Amino acid sequence: MTYTAEVQFKFDATWTPTYGSSSWSDDDFVPEEHYLITAPAADLNAKQYFKLFEKFMLCVGMDPVSIRSGAMSLVFNDCVREEDQRKVCAEYELTMDEDLRKKYEEFKEADEVWARLEKGPMGTVQNFNRYDIFTKYTDDQLKEIHEIGEKLFYMEKD
Numbered sequence: 001m002t003y004t005a006e007v008q009f010k011f012d013a014t015w016t017p018t019y020g021s022s023s024w025s026d027d028d029f030v031p032e033e034h035y036l037i038t039a040p041a042a043d044l045n046a047k048q049y050f051k052l053f054e055k056f057m058l059c060v061g062m063d064p065v066s067i068r069s070g071a072m073s074l075v076f077n078d079c080v081r082e083e084d085q086r087k088v089c090a091e092y093e094l095t096m097d098e099d100l101r102k103k104y105e106e107f108k109e110a111d112e113v114w115a116r117l118e119k120g121p122m123g124t125v126q127n128f129n130r131y132d133i134f135t136k137y138t139d140d141q142l143k144e145i146h147e148i149g150e151k152l153f154y155m156e157k158d
Contacts, residue, residue: 003042004040004042005040005041005042006038006039006040006041007038007039007041007044007049007052008036008037008038009035009036009037009038009052009053009056010035010036010037011033011034011035011036011056011059011060012033012034012035013032013033013034014031014032014033015030015031015032016031035056035059035060037052037055037056037059039052050071054067075088
């Protein structure tokens, strides 16, 4: 048994000018518009349906910012459970307003930890630049340098 399905978005518009009441001329508008968008619907997923509807809304003159705002209002409104909203936030790495204070405190704590790590044992700032000379070497090269250094160090002691 075969299954076929098709989804259609149809838009028909006509415009009748009212002469004398508008400052725009008649050639600013197309007097008649007809859009028919069709797509095979048998295997479309939710994201593909939204992409298709976005194309339709663009055809009828909607602003892309308004389209995105409308899509987000489907997720972040009072009728949607907070648990479902948090799943979307996790998927797209978003932070809900309710979590901003906690996020701020985490950043503040991380900054304090970093400030402590930068300080030496007596409260002086450590000089990390002395390690910069080794950043151009790979791990294998550093191991080789270490081995050569060890051999030279122990040869001198003997």
